[in-house]
Amino acid sequence: MTDRQNVQPKRTPIEDIGKINLIERLLGDSISTVSDVTPYTSEQECHWIDSHSLLLEGIDFDLVYTPLKHLGYKAVLSVLGPIYAKNHTPETISIRIGLSKRFCVEDVEELWFGISAALGDHKISSPGLDLMPSLTGLTISLSSQGKQKKEVFVQTPAAVAGDLICITGSLGAAYMGLQLLEREKLLFTSNPQIQPKLDGYKFILKSYLNPELNTSVNEIMSSNSIIPSDGEFISRGLADAVKRVCRRWGTGAKIFLDKIPIAAQTFEMAEELNMDATTAVLNGGEDMQILFTIPLASYDSVKKEIPNMDIIGHLSGAGSGVNLITPDGAQIELKAQGWSE
């Protein structure tokens, strides 16, 4: 055994300090400490929405290459994203974490470090938290409530053909970051002497491991009285998000491929892995970007006031289908996992 190996990180079993003490230590002083419920209220009359995420180890994340603090941060974004997409502001959150025996106090603290950072960034105080045993690894369930002033909410227009389809940032990067990490994991599994080659791919790795949620668009829309007709958090690829909006409103959609922002690194990685960057954009996941549909009347405001929002297409009439238009004018029907029609 070398000297380095003698310095083992401390691993405290959760039963040594007790679940309730651990929860109180994580939350700090708070009346909601050991409560099953999270209270909230508002001074004004508000419209509320509930967003709800369930993240399962082995499906939604792989702890071989995902640090727990990054996972904690991302988990919070996964439940806040749909709230911002509906033009609401998150107000409260409740988190349930299922832990199998291989997780210790220090693991939970690292996960909570990431969760706390995200809560701070999005100004959410007094989270609710419970820990519970799991037979099968780590499970994270999050529930968040977001509000919008009723006077704003009642002005929300119906989504109709002609509405602009806009997105808050580049797509496909998180998926290509994940593919890179999966490749390096496979290589490392076959030969542990191999050092992972991650240089030069900082952007796509950050997009997957340590993304941020661009909420400035919500603020700019609010201060310019732009009220989107609908929105979707793009967590399962662009195709799924567009199809959800169309299904809700009974419209079609046209998306112009050459209008979709795709980062250079996303193209490079796709080429290196012999994959199609468009697939990553349409059917990849976890881009942490938001799609808004915005009435055509706001076109000038969007162009002028929100330079970091891209207009990639528009809603079209019922029966026209949900289509991707390629630069040469070809029209391809969008497919998405889980949609069988």
Add this chain to the structure above:
Amino acid sequence: MTDRQNVQPKRTPIEDIGKINLIERLLGDSISTVSDVTPYTSEQECHWIDSHSLLLEGIDFDLVYTPLKHLGYKAVLSVLGPIYAKNHTPETISIRIGLSKRFCVEDVEELWFGISAALGDHKISSPGLDLMPSLTGLTISLSSQGKQKKEVFVQTPAAVAGDLICITGSLGAAYMGLQLLEREKLLFTSNPQIQPKLDGYKFILKSYLNPELNTSVNEIMSSNSIIPSDGEFISRGLADAVKRVCRRWGTGAKIFLDKIPIAAQTFEMAEELNMDATTAVLNGGEDMQILFTIPLASYDSVKKEIPNMDIIGHLSGAGSGVNLITPDGAQIELKAQGWSE
């Protein structure tokens, strides 16, 4: 193969009809159909609370002896219970279900049958639903929002020493039902020819498999202007529930063992299994009963108006501990799982 074995129940893979179609079929016509968020609002100014349950296969339920429709019904009660315990009324619900490959469309429909029945019984319409893959069996996450009129909520008194500790029904039965099912499962595993012996234990089996939530107490309190100072859903045994209330308010508590309602079948099963019924009451789980703390001033109203609520003790001063008083006057400090002090 016998004729009987030829009649196999139909098992449709979920991908055959597609996740989105299945969700829409379960929900029926609803605008919330394929939405990530569940909207809600209220005409009056309200105080809201969020309740959140995470149920994991192998920890929280065993499908060997739990029919999926019963599981669905119970899962909904597990998230509504804490809302009634805080004297609020559930208004909305969102459900996420993680499914491994062994679950088919018919399984999800059976689970949803139970969920729908519970939603109907508690007058909750427009649930949110999403289905997702899981590597490891069935995972159910539920989030529910409950409301109380602000004018009632602001009258909620602080919990103080002297407050009555009341419960809505008998304790320990669900835990003994579970022990019975576990015993029969073990016997069946060792010899599949053995038929389970469940006769004569209908009450404890129903308490575990097919419980109901007694919400009449909430209604009676409301119509008699009784406002509890606090409450807990007794999902992890009485000791945990009492300790949570005491921790929140910095009080002690005295519980009188001979005041706790325990069903005859609970005692019988405990004796048959050589167990202590008191352990089932204090540290068993899933009783689906509610503990309320009620100001002493409401003693007469509680006795007169709510005959089906039992007063089992009272809060006591800070530093007096959380104690069980036996019929012979001995005082035993309550212990609960997860509490290490």
